[in-house]
Amino acid sequence: MGECAVNPHDIAELMPGALNYAEFAGVGPGEQVLLAASTEADPLVVQAILAAVAAKGASPTVCYVPPTKGYFSEPPPPLAEAMAAADTILDVGAFVVGHTEACLRALFEYASKGIILCPPPTPAVLKSKGARFPAEVHHVISKLVFAQCQKPDGSLIHVTSAAGTDITAEVWRSKCGHGAAEMGVAAPGDFWVFPGGCFGFLPPRNVNGTAVFEAFTGYGRTSEPTVFTIRDSLIVDIQGGWEVAAIHQRIDGVKNGNWICEIMFGLNPANDVDMSVTPLSLQAERSPQTLHIGLGDGTLNVGPRRAQGHTRQWKVLHQDGFMLYPTLTVGGESVIERGRLAAIETEEVHRVAAKYGDPAEVLSYTPVRM
């Protein structure tokens, strides 16, 4: 017998998360699934996802690209074409699904759906409690939060946070959500992130007040709190550390670069919030312990405004500022109280969670790591 470097049990540990990924992505029999992977993606992660896709009766095609620096970069043309041809794109470290022109084209012109795996593409993400969170519990929570947030046009949104945020906004034409995958029916044109659990207003209207951010997706934890003054949905002043100049460099001279295109918060208590990594994982945006405000282009959200500038990158300009332990009310109803989602406290959610173990354990919050 020769030496065997592979532990035969490794794949079994990844399969519940991989199957959940394929399930949330709505992968079905006969679908053409493109797995867009980074060359640095763990081979076992790719293997587990391929197995999950095959188990759903779909045909996988794998394409590798070198890792990008930070988030999102345009794919080479052959990959861009493959994205348009696929029914479902599973992005495993490639960072092409999201804020890229190729993604907008694939989703909105060719009706593909794109679901990005939270980076980095290592076994840890598929093994995480967030990735194994039961889909049924997830969908019950989403349904309840949707019912709370889809209030009539003009209903008052109020956000405060532990660091001093105080902003008001209004529900815009009852529009809220984040892709049909959140509700269990990933559909053509959907952009989504796995593990999921993100919800909000896309966009809200009449945003006014002060937003205090402890972190930005791209910069990680900020050197000091970054403070936006927002008037009529436009950022009119930014205070803070070195990140202020970096944000200005990105948005100055770009029409709608300072526009608030989303107020979003997390739904999945199991998701990791690790403030010590840069860039922040998308998983951190998907815990109720955080709320983020996005500025820039609203196309990916099917929002009404596009950013406009002189270079290609402004077409997909988008930046998320993060706050910890938010409190959110919509139409006077409490949705989140200091990072705790009201829906999770309901009897309905506890009853469904009990099918998967001790509800207190299933629904427990993963502690924030600073």
Ligand SMILES: [Fe+2]
């Ligand atoms: Fe965003």
